[in-house]
Amino acid sequence: MTDPTPDPLWDGAGADGELDELQALLAPYGTTSELPPLPRRPLTAPPRWALAVAAALLLAVGVAALLGPDEQTEPDIEQGVQPDRHGGTGAALDSDSESTAAGRTNRRRDALDTETRAANRDLGSPTMDGDPVASPDEGGDVPLRGDASDPGKSAQGELGAAGRSSNRFIFYEDEMALSGNPVHERTMGDVRLNELIHIPLYAPNYADQPRAHLVASEELDSTGRVLTLTLREARWSDGEPVVAADVVFTLAAYKDPASGSWDRHRWDFIVEAKAPDSKTVVLTFDRAYRTPPTARLFLKVLPRHVFSGEAVPYNHSYRTQPVTGGPFTVEQKDHKNWVLKRNPNSLRPSKLREVRAQEVPEKRTQAELMSYRYGHAMPELLPEQRAELDADECCKIVAYPSKSWWYIGANQKNKHLRDPRVRAALNLAVNRQQALDLIGEGELLSGPFTRSSRFYNHKVAVPAPDLEEADSLMSGAGYTKQGPDWVKAGERVALRFFYDESMGEQAQTVATNIVGQLKKFGLDVSGPAAIGGVSWQERIHERRDFDLVLSSWSFDVAEDIGQLFSKGGARNFVGHDDEQIERLLTRAYESQDPSEQQAAMKEVHRRLAETQPYLFLWSPRQFSAVSWDLEGAHLQAFYYFTQLPDWSLKRD
């Protein structure tokens, strides 16, 4: 049945002046280009039947090997390595740490399990393990299905089939994790990677409560200020034992300004750390606790023996070649992938054999790869992808609880923004809902906590746009309107606007919209400029060379906002300085009473909504896509992969 309503935008039927005008205007940008001369294709794919025959032959060889009497003369199917004539397994196996008799037996069983047979049938290739890092494309294109006639291509393609069949878990990041050193975590990609490879003192359990990992027991002394931890037996991936001195070293490395850690002040509450013996750590706190503050001890430990000094600079080789003690070790890293192998000696061994974190910058491409069953998890979906992927047979959509929120920081170094009335005017000039509608769903906020937080003050309303009130605030601050612009002492209010590049396309969309709104209000705001990585740290955090910046914060269970707004806070790059906030934060942190702490934090919220160092925007509703092939996948706020060792891939 056809829709009788004329819809010129849909099919060109009927008249639409606006549409016609735009089309006429834009038509010159269209293309009529001819097909360029095409290079010769290097290889032609063999017919499918040939692949099937090859696969069947290889499978037959594998079955014969399993049934054969002499284990030492069997072909090693998984490694793709033939044994030498003397019964050895050759250099490739000799160098393999799992090349014991038991290891070979396990591998042979693995190689012939149902999954691998299925994969071999699909792939037409027996090489499941020996392939190099799966890359979307060396030339920058998306991963494509492999060509069994070309081993190089085969290695590059078939990520999904290989991932499913060889207990290999693949997930996508918009921006690749840059550091395998927890001291230098700067993005959620870094956090996710480090969760997988490092061993923490404590980490959240399924109920978001602290669970001991490296710690065997803890004892808080009668003063409440000294905590003694006893460590479990554990080993680093290079075979060295994990010792108490490693914990002491890690804390010192975080705190050393020469390390340049963004989390430097997170550990200020520990004033002293000592290692009286190899298994005992004694921590002294800056105040008394009634119970051990384990929720603040989610510390990922570094191996002291790898470093020469106390500081751990960002560019230390450990960043890409870490010695680790967590569920996985780093096998390989290239410009688009981290390849992690199961650490059999981990205190919490994973059911998955391998994890691959792949950078795929475009979320739409990520969704397509999920749809084609190449990958197993996409941590963050765009809102419009939810319905599409939910309807697809590839994956389920999981609400990802987050303690994240977006904001616009107002640099109080700027003479206009130093005036709280100007900040208040900005706050009323921005229509948050309009900006949020452009990118999807979320909850508007009036302060620095998500609405589900126990610290969120629900009595503080989200400011509704009110241009009249905003005008009167500007007038009260001594500004006059000249034409469309606000002016003071003959000078327009010129503001430079930046946004966090790592937040991707959504941030660009929001930034553009908000800049438009502020311009309309009469401020001379520059077009939004993206800034990311080292430039972000250097320009925003260190030089504070900006006026307005759009970004977001993500928190763990502690929701420690002190560093953002207290004078001298490591992340107080807007330069906020308010005595009342200092007092309230001190009260909140020093209180032993949860209800008193909550009341103080709610006051912090109220006060920040008055003084407005930030325009608090919203907490986004986040969704992840998780393959139906995954079992036991449980996602948690901030600690996305904390429970990953319990995840497994279904066997078809």
Add this chain to the structure above:
Amino acid sequence: MPTTNQAVRRLERVTSKSPPTIKRQSRAVFTLVRDARGGNKASFTELHARYRGMVHAVLLSRVGPSEADDLLQDTFVTASLRLPDLRDDRSFGPWLQSIARSKATDHLRARRVTVQLPDTLAAPTRRPLEAAEALAALRRLPSNLGEPLIMRLVQGMTGPEIAEATGLTHGSVRVTLHRAMKQLRIELENK
């Protein structure tokens, strides 16, 4: 071949959910892709003619007009080389889109260190300034909205043609076009 478990799961999902929004390409495209893979140049030329508008729109939503022209050629050269790797011939359109997006992303990354000229300067002088502004506003839209609207307004493709090329349903494209048009109006107003 799906195993029994997979088949059951698929059946459950198909019966309990709305049908997938990703629609497959027509038989004719399937045939063209098959022939092109076999080395038939005329078929690939036909695919180029059919999909160049869509690919150009994907690129134009991310890079400037002159760069889009160059990357358009690159995209088809890459597609021709990788065509044997495409297993599902019916997914040619979405596959081509993925290549184009990757090309644009890589191009933007490589260009990070250079200064980007505004489109008003990059555009040929014969184009009126308003056209550059309209294009800039289109490019500020999120790509999921910008791409189809550029296909519609710049390439002159109709809604059904966009659905055919991208593999999306008519309903999805129609809703997207209207949402995109609404956002474009806001962008042009805020300008």
